[in-house]
Amino acid sequence: MAEVFAGPARYVQGPGVAATLGDEMTRLGLGGPVLVLAGASAIRRLGAIWEQSLERAGFAPAIHPFGGECSRREIAAVADVARRLSAQTIVGAGGGKAIDTARAVAAELELDIVSLPTIASTDAPTSAISVVYSDAGVVEEVRLHPQNPALVLVDTDVILAAPDRYLVAGMGDALSTWFEARACARSGAIHSRGGTTTRAALALAELCWRTLRADGALALAAHRAGQLDGAGTLDAGARGAFERIVEANTLLSGLGFESAGLAAAHGIHNGLTVAPGCHIALHGEKVAFGTLAQLCLEDAPAGEIDEVLAFCRSVGLPVTLRQIGLGAIDGAMLRRIAERAVQPGEVTHNEPFPVTAGMVEEAIRRADAAGQGG
Ligand SMILES: [Zn+2]
Incomplete structure (x- = not known):
């Protein structure tokens, strides 16, 4: 390939x-x-x-x-x-x-x-x-x-x-890009443009995550200040952070996901869409929680999960089921979400190991517990 x-x-x-x-x-x-x-x-x-x-x-x-x-x-x-x-x-x-x-x-x-x-x-x-x-x-x-x-x-x-909730949701969609690209590189998955990843796409995806950490909270503050005061009054530092986050959300994440590939974060997002409760959440908000669940599924180092949690909290992205509208979720619904996330052909299978519904269920529970600080 x-x-x-x-x-x-x-x-x-x-x-x-x-x-x-x-x-x-x-x-x-x-x-x-x-x-x-x-x-x-x-x-x-x-x-x-x-x-x-x-x-x-x-x-x-x-x-x-x-x-x-x-x-x-x-x-x-x-x-x-x-x-x-x-x-x-x-x-x-x-x-x-x-x-x-x-x-x-x-x-x-x-x-x-x-x-x-x-x-x-x-x-x-x-x-x-x-x-x-x-x-x-x-x-x-x-x-x-x-x-x-x-x-x-x-x-x-x-x-x-535009309302700042959209910018934050875009950061949620961009958050998944590096972790999914990395999973696809490890498994040799075929992305949506019909090939395996290049080093170029991986580098863009990694820069996307670094940009979010460096500029995410600053960009959100700049967005809020700009809306209150009019764009012209933003100082150069705030404007720069805002511009870099728009680039991360749109260009870095766009090239990264399309030319490296999607994995469990988006697969779990697609699973979450079967739960009517989480229709209140935007795409990128569910993807942020899906990213946390992907890292739990992969048994990622605790330090990496902590970094993702800290980033999400710094910009107000959801890290618990309750925050995406699933506070009262029962076991049967969790099972349905997990089964949808691993249906044949789903991007969850781009992970570098076989993924079952049971593993996704467990990963979602662990992500929710981590998000609650437990
Ligand atoms: Zn997406």
Whole structure:
């Protein structure tokens, strides 16, 4: 099996970069007409900026409001709009679901895709994956597309204006990246881009974890201060920490997970989704607890588990079942979660040893006890 590394053709991050959309597309040779798929709040805040930027660069933009779910029905409806426009490039703007829908439409019609995240809550923006849900909000399929985005444009003033819970959840998703990459390297697992990991992807994943430890709490404080005072008043140190965490959540974690692979942290996250109680928790919040459980499953050194616990507490990521909405969980539900986490084909099996439902159950209990300080 060959080593494979894949990523977006161009990643641009900084304050105010939303206004450079048209120029960045010109630089890459992307074509118009351009269909921008975006959530309502993103359109309110940024619609006029995108239009001006695209028109100035000679593109004919059309902005289409996202329906709210990345479902087969929504993908078909947006594909119809794109066909009518003869769109050559699709821009997905907003949270994960709007970008996933845009990506699925672009793959279906063989168009170029630009990813423009307005929150830093997951590491999906750089990836070539769409998670497709039923209209009722249940995961139906995970589509692996041939191409990563041509461009990922991250306007950190926009990220700064979003609630800080999203930034923290993004740190939870980024927390798992190094530990899962390490597990995949040990087992020789095949990642979602169709190869084994490179040293490059491992190095990015390790830098992601180091960045979280160095800058996570500072970035969160900066985010809160920036929201209160306006972005312009952040001092250079605070702004730097914030920028580095947005990069860790989006680029380092995105390249790390996709080109090194996922393991038990995300497998256990996927297991947790069967428990209705934890639907209150965001993806990255459940992944943070899943990371703790993965380390327990691996019998990681106590010092490493303590480091992860200390990091989670420093930014307010959940470390107990109660904190992800499962305070009153019974044995039968825990069993169902564990069985879902080890179903055939699940990323839990990328660990470098065979994993059973019983082992996952025990790991979740140990993680919860460690989180409670016991
Ligand atoms: Zn994730």
